[in-house]
Amino acid sequence: MHISIPSNHTMDHFDQEAPASNKNSPINDATQDSTYADSPISNKLVSSDKVSTAVLSATVSPLPKSLNEMDEKTNADIQINNDSGEEKNHNEDIQMIPENNMVIVVPALVLTLFLAALDNTIVTVALPTISQHFHDSSRSFWIGTSYSLATNAILPAVGVLSNILGRKPMLYVSVFFFMLGSALSGASQNMIMLIVSRAIQGLGGGGIMSLINIIISDITPLKTRPIYTGLIASAWGIALVLGPILGGVICQRTTWRWIFFINLPVGGIATSLIVFFLRLLPVQRQPIRLFLQTFDFFGLISVITGISLGASSGHWSRPGVLPYIIVGAVLVIIAMVYDFHTKRNAVLSPTFFKNINSLSLLVCSFIHFLNYYLFSYYIPQYFQRIRGDSPIMAGVHFLPGGGILCFFSISVGIILKKLGRYKPLLYIGAVACTAGMGSLISLGAYSSFSKAMGLTTIYMFGSGFFFLPPLIAMQASFPPSLMSMATATLMFIRNIGGAIGITVGEVIFSQRVTTAFNGDSSISSLSYEQIQQRPVDEQNHIKEAYASAYKTIWLFATIAMAIGAIAVFFVKSVSMDQRAKKVPAKEENDEHV
Incomplete structure (x- = not known):
């Protein structure tokens, strides 16, 4: 793989968050800084015409054959700082932050996550109305459960897939499933169609909730990141609280179908802003053949099956549910034990x-x-x-x-x-x-x-x-x-x-x-x-x-x-x-x- 970044542009836009002694000349000082002394990239930071190589080396590092192989290195990288009593991460990686218009990008990301989080609770008040409309109350529990089940099932795979396939492709796929599920849910003609549509929506919602947090981490340095993740957390909290209220108001003023249709115009605006304004650094994607050879499909299937069996009863306290819960829990444990020993890219990395x-x-x-x-x-x-x-x-x-x-x-x-x-x-x-x-x-x-x-x-x-x-x-x-x-x-x-x-x-x-x-x-x-x-x-x-x-x-x-x-x-x-x-x-x- 080859990516070229013109040296003159890179130099013009370098903004290194480092000690004051390094700020006047970020490249030359960095080569003399003791922090960089033993770093693999220190040898690349020698002259301005090699800057782009340094940026690429720090940004697009080769994917490990298995995350499990990084355990010893990761544990060794965290050492005690005797002066401050803190622990300091001495890993050589330097995070490269892509330039973004944060005034536009952050609200768009927050709004997208807000919609995905809102659909966890917005249907709770509408369940009696929907049950009455379809004359089917026995399966109404699954309207909410199918969404949360699909969300939980996809979450463990999002991180490794975004590393392999890229952040934006994964986000676009997640938004597509969320919007498709919203449209199908609003247009549902029976309870089964609604439950399946909510599961599709949940797959997208789970991807959105995880990827938004990952992308925020990609575009902000650790020191200032708490401000942005605080906005994400508050949006999630507001969605959880407002969901039942908004769902009740929509049901009283119009039809329950708009509980789902409302995602389309609002989500369309947020997605458009993300498409045109979000800028990310590239990740090193794997060829499809290598992806199929190294991805932990067994672990993913075991986790999804385990969670599905755990929720398959509809009501946890009903008689006969315990075997489903036990089998589901055992499958999740098997997946974790397998992931502790596999050489593949584990879904639940040890x-x-x-x-x-x-x-x-x-x-x-x-x-x-x-x-x-x-x-x-x-x-x-x-x-x-x-x-x-x-x-x-x-x-x-x-x-x-x-x-x-x-x-x-x-x-x-x-x-x-x-x-x-x-x-x-x-x-x-x-x-x-x-x-x-x-x-x-x-x-x-x-x-x-x-x-x-x-x-x-x-x-x-x-x-x-x-x-x-x-x-x-x-x-x-x-x-x-x-x-x-x-x-x-x-x-x-x-x-x-x-x-x-x-x-x-x-x-x-x-x-x-x-x-x-x-x-x-x-x-x-x-x-x-x-x-x-x-x-x-x-x-x-x-x-x-x-x-x-x-x-x-x-x-x-x-x-x-x-x-x-x-x-x-x-x-x-x-x-x-x-x-x-x-x-x-x-x-x-x-x-x-």
Whole structure:
């Protein structure tokens, strides 16, 4: 492969984020800097007419035959900095940052991710309306499940595929599937068509959510990246909160089909901006034959099959579901064991599980999202089933907490940029999340509205501190060549944690309520209106049973979050002062293989 970058243009646009001593002459000083002394690229940075070779060497490094072969090198590259007490990544890689119009590119990326995240929750309020339209309520659960299932299934493959095929081609494919699924969902003529269309939409949505985070990492240096990833986190949080409200408003004012059709014009605008303004540096793509020889198809199929079997029952707490969950979990474990030993490009690379720092971050993120999904799923239920809120009003009551989450997600990005350290923020987030979740245990059937709102605010404050730092810490712990895989792995683990959280919560709630009513499982699925039709004494008994079940859920979540807080102590402080250079972007499509 050969890519030529004219030396004169490269020199004009070099913007090296380095110590002050190097800024006056980034190329000549770099060759004398001790940081570069042992670097393979130091010998290339000799004269201005060899700059383009240096840029290419640092930007388009050869793909390893297997990520597993990089384990020893990656672990060896992180060493203790005795002066600061931090750990410093001494990997020779210098991140090359393509020049972009960030004022246009970042909003377009954020809007695209917002739409993909919005479709996780926008259908929840519309499910009764859609079920009534198709006269099919037994399979309505799959409208939401098919989307999240497809999203989780594609996430582990996105990182390695984007390294092999290129970021923009993968993003375009993901957007195509998302838009196609949206159009087909809106035009569905029966429940089966809608469920399949939502799965297509979920494949695109999962790719979008992972690739947007990867692309943000590609176009921003590590030191300033928290600001942009804070915007991404806040967009995700806003989408989660606004989804049910927006879905309810659309259903009331027009037809449920516009829940899906709305993605087409908005997504079209965002995609057009990305096509015309996003500039990325090329990656070294593999020939199709080599890709087929080295990609971990067995691991991917095992993960997808395992997740699919786990969700195939429709309702996790139904009898006969346990075998599906067990077989699904076993397949995922088999995939991970296989990936630990394969020489192929593993879908779940052991690189990130053998390193104590990244493993601790994955555990923290898994538990945080387990908690966050539990909270987001069952707090609105508390307001609806016990306090009698409509679905839309339950969403409105969720808005203050969502606003706090978004505010602190953005604020943490700014603080992280200025502070240059993520571990103090992880401590704050872990303690606040644990305390907030623990305080919810005091919520009862007759607790005041102000108490409920106040306690939810504490947890959302903690979550605002916990969304961003694990991602930045994960990226700081590995060289740029592994950044996409590290990002995709973290997002996959997060989503799996969320799915397991909802699963465990549903099992706890169903069993607690069923036990309270001597095995009558039908009581666990009553709405507030159905409860109000019962005799007064029975109404109170049902509400108290519901409140007790929710307390058990909060207790489980508190214990889990406490374990996550302990895992924070094993996270190491890796320096965020990664070297980066801004260079003129060359389109991935211009690459020659």
